Amino acid sequence: MEFGSERGAVQNRIIKYCSDIGWEYLSPEEALTYRNGEGNILLREIFIRQILNLNPKLEYENAEEVVRKLERIPSNVEGNLTAWEYLKGLKQVFVQDENREINVRLLDTENFRNNVFHVTDELKFVSGNKTNRYDLVFYVNGFPILLIETKAAYKINGLSEAFEQIKRYHWETPEALSLLQLFSITHLIDFYYSATWNLSAKDLNRWKHKEEFDFEHLIKTFFDRKNILKIVTDYILFVKKDDRLSKVVLKPHQIRAVGKVVDRARDRRKRRGLVWHTQGSGKTYTMITAAKLILESPEFENPTVIMLVDRNELEQQLFNNLSSVGLENVRVAMSKRDLKKLLIDDYRGLIVSTIHKFHLMPKDVNRRRNIFVFIDEAHRTTEGDLGTYLMAALPNATIIGFTGTPRDKTKHGKGTFVTFGIDDPPYGYLDKYSILESIEDGTTLKINYTLAENSLLPSKEVLEREFLNLKEIEGVSDIETLNRALSKATTLKNLLKNRERIDRIAQFISKHFRENVEPMGYKAFIVAVDREACAIYKEALDRYLSPEYSEVVISKNHNDPPELKRYHHTEEEERLIRRRFKEEETPKILIVTEKLLTGFDAPILYAMYLDKPMRDHVLLQAIARVNRPYEDENGRKKPAGLIVDFVGILDNLERALSFDSSDIEGVLTDLEVLKGHLKDLMEEGRVEYLSILKGKRGDKAVEEVLNVFRDQEKRHKFYQFFNELKAIYEILTPDPFLRPYIEDFALYTRIYSILKQAYESVDVGKKILERELSEKIKELIKGAPVNATIKEELEIVEIDENTLKKLLSSKATDTEKVFNLLKSAELTINRNLEKEPYLIPLAERLEELTREYHNRQKNTKEMLNELKELSEEIVRVRKEMRALGLSVETFTVYWILKKMGVERALDFKDKIEEIFNEHKLWKVNKSEGRKLKIELTKLFLNLLGSERIREVTETVNKILEILRK
Template sequence: MSRGFGAERHSVQEPIIEYAKEIGWQYVPPEEALKLRGDNTKLIFKDIFIKKILELNPFLTEDLAYEVIKKLERLRIDIEGNLTALEYLKGLKNEYIKQERRERNIRLIDIKNIHNNVFHVTDEFEFNNGKKTIRPDIVFLINGIPIVLVETKATYVIEGMNEALDQIRRYHEECPELLAISQIYVISNLVKFSYGATWNTSARSLSDWRLEESSAEPNFEQIIKTFFNKEYIIKLITDYILFTRKDGELQKVVLRPHQIRAVEKIIQRAKDPEKRRGLIWHTQGSGKTYTMIVAAQKILKDPAFENPTVIMLVDRNELEAQLFNNIKAVGIENVEVAESKKHLKELLQSDRRGLIVTMIHKFDNMPPGINKRENIFVLVDEAHRSTSGKLGNHLMSALPNATYIGFTGTPIDKTSHGNSTFITFGINDPPKGYLDKYSIAESIKDGTTVQLHYTLVQNDLRVDKEILEREFLAQVEAEGISDIETLNKILKRAVTLKNMLKNKDRIKKVAEYVAKHYKEFVAPMGYKAFLVAVDREACALYKEELDKHLPPEYSQVVYSKNNNDPPELKKYHLSKEKEKIIRKNFTQPDKDPKILIVTDKLLTGFDAPILYCMYLDKPMRDHVLLQAIARVNRPYEDKNGIKKPCGLIVDFVGIFENLEKALLFDSSDIEGMVKDIELLKEEFVKKMEQARNEYIALIKEHSKDKAVEAAVEYFRDEERRNKYYQFFKELQSMYEILSPDPSLGNYIDDYYTLSKIYWTLKEKDESQTMIDKELARKTAELVRKHTSTDKIDPTNEIYRLDGKTLTKLQESQTSEEDIADIFNMIKSQIEQEKLDLPSSIRISISERADEIAKLFERNQKESLEKLIKLYEDVNQMKVIHQTLIQKNIGEPENIISEIKRIMDKYPYWDKSEDQERKLRREIYEVLFNIKTLNEQQIKDIVSEIINNLKQIKQKPKND
């Protein structure tokens, strides 16, 4: 159980600092960093900051420079303050210059000349806001300003990355002052390296850093040196952080590697005089809109483009409004939304510069050559459909010399229409035609999207295969179908198929199935669902039937309204405000509705990560099908850290029975996107058989209490335990998806036993957590149901770390089989207790703990004794530290160490009057060197220290 290998400080924290030093970051030890800040209540390296700000802004006085520091250290302690900090870092904030009688932008960072900045890295960055103290493991500073926080965890720590993220969340809650100015955080355990934006601590928002288009897995050194490359880190902060507003709430994101890669390629293509086309395929749900916005922003502010025009072409009113709100929030100025064909024509004729947001239909009958400038850049959303037909011709003839960059969330299909899209946008990038590609498989691997599974309902609920084939799948005009309006026109002609789908007896049965499936499979997981009906009439019919099986508030109909609708359709018309509320409530786990009944609306552009299941009762194919089912591919994590295992499509039509025909794409492009749930059932069975052989067999022959003992004994080996944790997590994910399928019946008892083993081990592990955070919902319910009659009892008592326990351990009254568990518990407690001590002492404690851990395999008893001694030392130093702080003695590190050295010199001071007398005298001599204290004050402090130390000797300290 060696802790040297993969230990946090030596294997993760120190290498990050060393690699950063090798690429030009200057290391500042914690003590020196504290002096540069003034004290632990300050954030900025004051003198360094003043020197650089005066260099970068010669018009500033020193007094004004100090005012800027005050403003940065007194930002609003929330995300709004963080936005202000970013504006300062990007040089967008003004200061009034008295001698010039005007306001001027000030620069805190030299963005153009990167090496004209000062780059520092420090560790154990202690910050106190008067209420709480935090100590991020590593902080990176530019020109004295803390920019990036790094939290590291040892490789061997179970759920280490989750613990690191929890630590980042705690920093936000306890000391938001530091987080108001910092822009990026990193968490790493050596094996993984993830980054995110401060004020966005959702696991969903984290990105794993990757080297650009590298197929090989980078090593830790490469990751650190590329991520913390000086030029890159400044670019990440100034170009790739976005603040957006959604429903009036400010949100923050930092772009992922694939988005950054695409933006850089778009800028390169825009500067290429020979190539004026490009096609970006980033799979649905991977942040295509943000990529477009940042690309537009960079083109507009780049002087190389000589005051350009950027046209963002979207194809939905809804997306147009959504896009415009985001654009305003990120600070792009000079934006025009073309309100009509006439307005757009006026903008182009008047040679409007800046950003124009419009839709493709507004180019209808636009005069050819209306603007022939070359520095016009058209960013086309959903390019596979936006530029099809005559509208695309009008667009390109109107702007003949523009550069066109197409974006698509789905791969290009294999039809003639798909080929024309490649010709339009991909001609400069043979052989595949993509300027940049982020495939479905990549997004699932990165966790940007989740795996999709589908299941077919029984035959009597599905439509007739021959009719589906004849009236839909075999229709030539349906091939490569790219928009829902065209789909509806085709379905309108499929009279028999539609009548079959809307047969009232069938709708009753489908509604009953949906209600039962939702209650049994979806609701227990805490997720929500879509019911996609063939048309608006079917939506209304389904609502009537669902209300017979579920509470009416569980479901809502959302579709477009028509003034000529009959009463049965008008019944479900929604005002804009009401629809907005319904949509927002749907994204919240504790609010209704739980099921949205839709046919057109919300099948594109609607992002609800809590959406898990789609009941598909509308024939779809190709792009329309991919876009629709992508609604359920968004990652989601609940408040307990339980992640959505996948997205599920329940097919009532039979589309997934013939996927090759329904999805006319290259197989490599859609490989692994959606899998038959029957394959998952087979995989679950295989894993359960493996579990029976490897784990259930361990305890099969033992009685109840001995069975648990046998399991615990087997998993004392840390490598075995970690392997089991990984195995169970994978198995649990499958169980959550499949339960309560009857096919699991033969495995439920064994799965419960595996859950019991997992919980028992977790209770005894050093990263002890509650069941609700460790077990997913269905598994937790299974355990609770069993434990009402079959209580899970850990083999051994969980020792309370108090004086009695320590005495018992020292007297060797504990069996050897428990020593490893108790060792881990004490080590974990030391890690917690040391947080209240100064950084240099914490480092020393960590080093001692690591050395003791290395000894454990060779001599358990000796190492346990040493660890108990370290635990006592930590608590003694805490008492000394607290007493000195209360007496306003600054920088007490050296004093604490000296007093502790004296205590070790007199180990029996609490039993011998002579040793106590000598202890008092020598502590007095140490404090005598503090010039601010008089003789009586020193005597009082010595007495208080001794009395406080006696109390912890006599009074057990609870865990």
């Protein structure tokens, strides 16, 4: 077994570990028997048996009806929701004896041992003329819940390839994906899972091992039968936003927190808890899921859950339409009186409100114990008397605070955090998901910052006196308190709103945005000191950028002057602005001062031009708008977020963010630090990588690169180096600081391109750089004088007689010729395989040769000869196919007979054609398939002799497998 191989070290290990914990393995043949054909995914017999076991009132006909309904559901996310509703026991069938509809249970979630768990591998699914083979499929009670795509541990881009295959399965065989709820990708080192019908890379969730790497522990914890049932039934959410249905599955930190919140709700002694999950880590879904589980569970005896959210969030569609995530019995408290009446009337279900509606609420409005209050942004919503009113009104309620920011130094030992954290000493957190952990998981991104030039910054003395030294804003947690403090800072506000200054900043922003942000495909915020400043910024920015580039989003006031009223938007207009901003269209810049600085999630937002003094919680919440991961359609990922500070507030981070250093570790990095890191990387690269090109140019340089990086570990290390370098270039370009390094970076891109072409998928080279490099980086390196040092790409062409001669007679070195031929053969086969399946044996031989060469089992001379022969055969077989004019089926059989040494194989073409014409439906009809197989076997035995029966049987099976593909 090859070390780290896909089948041996990954696939078979998963089956072994899952078998250890109670999953029963089914061979592909056994699974196919239960599936009743390759066009079905349900294990039909097992599925029906389990329905009858779990639903004593149902008859066989009822179970058959469920099967028929599942087979007819649409092959899209809406159909997948229907399948999930069946798994949740929410769907019904009519039972004649009962004369009524009865809910069907497909799973027993209370006693997992009443379910049967199966895993199978190499599951082939056929949809029309498309066939896909899934590496591993997991079933509960015969219902497919999860598929895994595995890759060999040594494959550098294995996970990316696996993810691309998952995407392809959704397009090519969606009927199977209409039932499957989850997918995973793994290459032994990492294990990621996500929801089917959600193909965004940012929603891939890493299932983590706690300390040192242990693949067995990782698999056994994820596939623990209780865990899988909970993930499928409790932690999948179907969400409707802007009339589009989407699907998510909770991340590990969300699952962990939900479990702790529900456990705290059960606890008769502990009635408080604080959950800190950093901004951007999905706190809303955590709250909603915990609320759902409490409301659905009989053990809480028809409870009430009160969700207290931010006023901005209350306006969001998600909170106005919680039924879209499966929550029924939802009431939004429209006023203080409405909330009070709901509590006095002892309403059971979910109440959504704001904390402010508890103001002046009487004591003991409801003393029931099974009331559970979830408070979003607890660090600010329970400040002052509001928390006191809440706790007095509901004295026996369990109250859980959720926050996106850590405890600041001013609140140690007092205030909100002690109120919520009293049951969880010494740190006061029921659950914590820190900024650093979030960045490591890829849930959020790092944020870089830079200070504007001194001439644009306000006076330091005024900033200190009128803002930073104010005691009342230490640990400020809401923007209203901040605004009140700023309203008194007359001199500071006048400085910030100076029209000449704003004009110069607008000029700077327009240039910076066009050169730094727009070429990356991202968007920006301008945060002005107040609403009037927003209007001034818009007026100034329109002088340097087209007016449609930007929009002002501010709150309305009836007494506003005309210059502000022009930016008043209706709710529908503002909703449209928000939606368009999140997409790849105008507006590209939003000018704000208060709105959208909390609760607004736009992953495409990259840069924040900060011209409003902020600190502590308010600052952390605002800058977190830029930390959301984003990936465009070409697979380019947002490298980080960026803050450009025009106030000088970030000049002293300790004062701007007065939190424990460990809690905000990694949140902000000065661009000057990034420049220093780039300089170090460049020095390292010159020694380790550019030195291999010393004294070599052109083809010799290519040969050296290909030979040095045949070592997998070296290649992987270079890829990591280049990707880190590329991310920094993406951020810093077009800073003049980069000028001394442009030529070196251009050389690294050439090396990267050559290696990707030579060692990865054939569809690379220039295309990979087209996809991976932003326009501003392409522009930066366009003129770098590196053409004479090393070429940009290998010669990869589709092989025919002319191109083969050209490749073999070129002046390239033998090493380069090997890779030119290898990738050209791969390109030719891949492009024509679907219409010319007789190329499959040649594809398999090419794969074997590639592996042998990479593992140094063949030297360059041997490989060149082998590839020459293989390429000649590709040309020969395709030429003969065109000349003979036979059907694909007949030619494939003829060619394989010829390869087996059958003389005059062509004489039997009519007989072969006749067999296939007689059994035209062989691919979709099992009976016809068997007859075709018998006829071909007879023909082969007549030609080769009965003593070769084993060889004949294997060959016929191989031919039919090839033609099915």
